[in-house]
Amino acid sequence: MKIKGVIAMITTRYIGIILSALVYMLPNLVNAEEHIVNAAAREFKPAIIYVQPGDTVKFTNMTSHNSVTYLVPEGGTGWGEKGKMAGGTFITPAIDAEGIYGYVCEPHIGFGMVGVVVVGGVSADDKAAMKERAMAELQGPFKRLIGKINKIKPTLK
Numbered sequence: 357m358k359i360k361g362v363i364a365m366i367t368t369r370y371i372g373i374i375l376s377a378l379v380y381m382l383p384n385l386v387n388a389e390e391h392i393v394n395a396a397a398r399e400f401k402p403a404i405i406y407v408q409p410g411d412t413v414k415f416t417n418m419t420s421h422n423s424v425t426y427l428v429p430e431g432g433t434g435w436g437e438k439g440k441m442a443g444g445t446f447i448t449p450a451i452d453a454e455g456i457y458g459y460v461c462e463p464h465i466g467f468g469m470v471g472v473v474v475v476g477g478v479s480a481d482d483k484a485a486m487k488e489r490a491m492a493e494l495q496g497p498f499k500r501l502i503g504k505i506n507k508i509k510p511t512l513k
């Protein structure tokens with residue numbers, strides 16, 4: 357009798373822990389969204405998208421284009437050269453770390469065919485830092501695009 361009581365207690369406790377873990381994880385699993393960027397003639401549309409951590413981006417109309425990450429925030433993983441795969445569509449892996457990701461279409465980089473994915477909340481400082489990096493490592497179009505990022509989280513002071 358006594359042992360049964362203890363087992364029942366432990367079981368109840370574990371169910372509680374498992375349930376609260378599920379409740380905590382569920383919103384992330386359920387809310388992961390797929391955002392669509394279309395490769396138009398010489399530009400990505402839209403060129404800037406705002407997503408949440410865990411979301412994916414689906415590139416369409418990619419037959420003569422690619423999508424290679426050039427700028428990745430600290431702690432983040434871009435999709436690297438996976439976007440070089442031939443085919444009509446390319447879906448990125450889930451993008452987990454917050455920050456500004458910049459990618460280019462290599463065949464058309466000369467036309468300024470680049471795009472930006474803003475993941476989660478970015479601060480004015482994040483934006484400035486990425487702009488700096490874009491200027492150091494790349495040319496023109498990234499600077500302009502990053503400059504257009506207009507969803508900035510308020511700085512806590």
Ligand SMILES: [Cu+2]
Pocket residue numbers: 395397398399420421422461462463464469
């Ligand atoms: Cu292209």
